[in-house]
Amino acid sequence: MEEHRKTKTVVKSGITFGTCLAMVISYTNWHSVGWAIVHGLLSWLYVIYYIIRY
Numbered sequence: 361m362e363e364h365r366k367t368k369t370v371v372k373s374g375i376t377f378g379t380c381l382a383m384v385i386s387y388t389n390w391h392s393v394g395w396a397i398v399h400g401l402l403s404w405l406y407v408i409y410y411i412i413r414y
Contacts, residue, residue, distance in 0.1 A: 375400075376403065378403040378404040378407060379400045379401075379403045380400075381407055382399045382400050382402065382403050382404070382406040382407050383396045383397070383399060383400040384396075385399070385406070385407065385410055386398075386399035386400070386406065
């Protein structure tokens with residue numbers, strides 16, 4: 361029963377705004393799904409890096 365509750369919580373929360381933002385910025389710049397996934401995993405770290413760098 362505990363495992364079902366954890367799965368439901370993860371599905372309900374989905375991806376965060378930072379993850380989505382990082383993936384959109386990455387795909388817009390690099391036109392690569394692979395980099396978008398990597399940057400999505402890094403999430404806010406990539407967003408902050410992009411703001412500082414560009």
